[in-house]
Amino acid sequence: MSRRKTGNNQYLKQRNQTVILDLIRVYKQKSKTELAELTGLSPTAVGVITSCLLKDGYIHEAGTGDSKGGRRPILLALKPHSYYAIGVDVDVMYAKILLVDITGNIIEEKTQSVPKNATAKLTIAQIEQGILQMLAQKNIRIQKVLGIGISIPGLVNHKNRQVVLAPNLGWHNVDVYAHMKQFSDIPIYIENEAMASAICENWVGLCQGVEHFICINIQSGIGAGIFVNGNIYRGVGGSAGEVGHIVVDETGPRCGCGNYGCLETLASTYHMVQEAKKRVRQGIVSCLNDVEALACISIETIVDAARAGDQAAYHILKEAARYLGIALSNMINTLNPSKIVIGKEFVKYADLVLEDVYNIVQAKTLHFPTSNVEIIASKIGDKASALGAAIIPLKVLFGR
Amino acid sequence: MSRRKTGNNQYLKQRNQTVILDLIRVYKQKSKTELAELTGLSPTAVGVITSCLLKDGYIHEAGTGDSKGGRRPILLALKPHSYYAIGVDVDVMYAKILLVDITGNIIEEKTQSVPKNATAKLTIAQIEQGILQMLAQKNIRIQKVLGIGISIPGLVNHKNRQVVLAPNLGWHNVDVYAHMKQFSDIPIYIENEAMASAICENWVGLCQGVEHFICINIQSGIGAGIFVNGNIYRGVGGSAGEVGHIVVDETGPRCGCGNYGCLETLASTYHMVQEAKKRVRQGIVSCLNDVEALACISIETIVDAARAGDQAAYHILKEAARYLGIALSNMINTLNPSKIVIGKEFVKYADLVLEDVYNIVQAKTLHFPTSNVEIIASKIGDKASALGAAIIPLKVLFGR
CATH class of the missing domain: 1.10.10.10 (Winged helix-like DNA-binding domain superfamily/Winged helix DNA-binding domain)
Structure with a gap:
């Protein structure tokens, strides 16, 4: 007793x-x-x-x-610089590594390149190397690191720290923790990249104190982190938020998932780049023609061209925004959130299309939930998932 | 102290x-x-x-x-028959009234007709009359009634017991409690009809003990009650679950909400009845022609015809099921639920189309969440909302 x-x-x-x-x-x-x-x-x-x-x-x-x-x-x-957390955003060709201190301030960041077609083991070894170098440069002892959060573009089992499936990385049932040989003494957390961004928006971004919100990331793929009652919502198997596969046009292009007209096939940056290349090949008069090598066309090229007055480039952005609006309309009718934050690459062209997104939502959604929702662009951009991953050990420290 | x-x-x-x-x-x-x-x-x-x-x-x-x-x-x-709860499902032409005892067993039920275009005050007075008659017939003292739950086809504020908007009833900011003059001493609860059905499935139906599920009701309109972490999910303003307005075909018919191609316009029983009438008028050979008066065509007529081998009638049901499948696919990708229960009028023809729904979901949804979800027809049918409403006072008694 x-x-x-x-x-x-x-x-x-x-x-x-x-x-x-x-x-x-x-x-x-x-x-x-x-x-x-x-x-x-x-x-x-x-x-x-x-x-x-x-x-x-x-x-x-x-x-x-x-x-x-x-x-x-x-x-x-x-006390700033007293304890630290590390966040890693693993992507196909690189991993973004962030060092934050206990206050959530970013102390250092770097992009670690990863060889194409690297195995999970090799990628993780490279990431470990990058983290060790960063700690050495900053003269930080490993005992001062509260934990490492790792954001993965795929389905994760955050409890047993396994990546169930990350198609773009080619990872299937990868036990991240088992591969992290250099950091076996400190807590490792893994999280889906869109959910990591949502955690970031909730801790330091535009959704602090917001109970019901959706953080949707536009990049080569599209995914969402959903907060319900102040907490991340994962669903029964951890795959909630796969809004990139909402069908927005049944007659649309074929998606990697096998379906047709998924949001990803019509509103991702990958799709927009493909559209831009097609138009250049078709010789549509546009300053996109200035891009001599087709391979160099990127979302940045398209955005720059649109800003320079290129109507074809602007049209590509607006069409993607229209499909995004349709998908948001479905989410708003279904979930009645108070905020939707759109992040990652979207931040680069949000000012050009946010009004279009909003107009489509207004036209296609019930009046009541529309009048209750605020649709905004993230202020964090492409480091949201790495920062969200770094915040996970901080949340544990602060009992959140 | x-x-x-x-x-x-x-x-x-x-x-x-x-x-x-x-x-x-x-x-x-x-x-x-x-x-x-x-x-x-x-x-x-x-x-x-x-x-x-x-x-x-x-x-x-x-x-x-x-x-x-x-x-x-x-x-x-x-102890059966010791204490009671009453559930009311308010619809356009009638209100269904259920009396259940503390064990959740249905003791008595009746359908109270309501004059067309009746005011909220008159409708509520008729419902009160119906409840009083039922209690008198069963010789139940009002002190034995734990509470009255009222299911409304619209947006409710369940905290202040106001109906914010119920378009089909023509109700706008109706204070139900203030009108319930005969029952001012017992607790009154109001709830959205789809959410009431979800409560019913969770308490006595197919979703007992299920944490994440969607209960979707097909009738003249379509709506869903969503359970998240074992509790009803309302969203920020209480309008979550308006899945009848998910756009399933942007080029589809105009919906009452002003939008085009909402699920409701392509999969509701109202839509199916309109389709059947159109085909009869077009003289498409079908046993629907046997229905002499167009006005008599109902979802039951269509289902009977399909069962009798009428391909046109069967096609109407299958087309509606296809659109339902598309909407479910969106919900499954977004929410990763473990169960979807389809109820109300759907129960009448579930055996004819459930496989179609499932096949569409399989074709249009990511593999992982599809392999985790069970899609089934409710066993409760059209009394689910009235029963769910009656269960609300019981949930309060049992601290749930």
Whole structure:
């Protein structure tokens, strides 16, 4: 009985420590007195807990607050550069690696190239190498790393840290943790890339404190991370959010999934680049013709051309936006979210087409859910998944 | 301090009473010893609580169980016909009224006709009349009624018991509770009809214990109740599940919502009846021609004709099923549910088209979520919403 009680006390102490650390994060700066008021804990208990947090280096004394009669209270804040988390966004030709500190600030980032057709084992070894180099450059001991989050463009089982299927990477049932030989002592988390972006938007982006939102990523593929009641929604097998395969035109092009007219086949950057190449080949008068080598056409080329007044390029962006609007309309009717954040490559041309997206949604969605939803472009762009992955160990630290 | 403690004790006692009552419901029959084991409460506490429940008439002694050495234990069970709940499904020309007892068994049901174009006030007065008659016939005192649940084909605010908008009823910002003058002393709950059906499937139907499922109702309109993590999902404004307005064919017919090619315009029973009338007018050879008066064509006529071998009628059902399959495919890709239950009028022809629905889903959805989902027809049919509405007061009683 007494041992059980000790166990409970230990649990409670740990829990209270997490709560206080999270309050300091949320409020940026708080005095011990304020923390006692916020938590209902005794000043003595708060004193013990904050002493531990100071000793372990999670927080520091960041200045003094206004006096309420007596001495000016010392304000506690998260200690920058005290502890770190690493986020990795694995893609076909490269992996983006981010180092953030406990405050969520990005300390360092790099893009690690990965050989074409590399095995999962080789890719992971390269990523490990990249992380070790980054830590060495920044002179950070591995003991200061709270964990590594890895974002994967595919279906993951985030509980057993297996990649079930990532078609573009050619990964099938890959046990990421087993391959991470250099980091066997620190927590490893894996997450789907769209869900990682949604976590990022919810922690530091445009959906902080938002209960029901959809974060949709436009790049060579399209996927969404869905938040329901303030938490990521995974569905029964972890594949929720595969909105790139919503059928937006039954007579549309064939998709890699075998179906026809999936959103991905009509609104992804891959599709837009293919469309642009087709038009150049057809000799449609446009400044896209200036691009001598067809191979050089990218979403950036198209966006630049559209900005320079090229109607053909602009039309490609607008058509894609129209299909995106149809898919969003389906999602809004089905899920009645309060926000939709569109991210990744979309950020590069959002100003050109966001109004088109919104007009299609207005025309094609019921009035009530449309009047309740805000559709916006992410401000984070292509590092959202790496940052979201890095945030996962922070969420664990702060008990979120 | 001491008063606060008493308050907490009262709360705990009430909470434990609810837990025990719910365990008796779930396990059908349990002895006091078993209840003590299941809850971790002392035998004395369980004795006090079950005495209260027996005294208040919620449970009864239903027999004796197997002896484990000593006396054979007395088994406790919910007492049928002890307390009741009422469910009402309000539709355009009628309201279906159900009386269930505490065990969830349907005791009585009736269909109360409502004058065409009746005001909300008049409709509600007629419903009240119907409920009072039913209670009088069954000799049930109003004190024995735990609550009334009302299912509405439209957008409801279930917290303030307002119908925000029910287009088919012509209701707009109707305060149902304020109109229920005869029942001001008992709890009134309002719920969207598709969500009420989903509650029904989760409590007594095919989705008991299922965390993530969609209950989709096919009738003159189409709507869905979505369960996420074991609870109804409403979205930010309560309009989640408006899947009747998923666009399944952009070039399709105009919908009442102003859009084109919504699922409702291609898969509802209203649409199918219109299609059948068109074919009869066109003189397409079919036993639908036997229906002399066009006005008499209904979904039942079409189903009967299809069963009798009429290919035109069968085609109408199959085409609607195809569009339903496309919409389900979108929902499955987005939500990765483990079950989809299709209900209401669909139950009348499910055996004729369920395979078509499934084949379309297989062809148009990603492999992984498809392999995880079961698509089935409801076994409850057109009383699902009334029964779901009646279950709401029971859920409150059992703390669910």
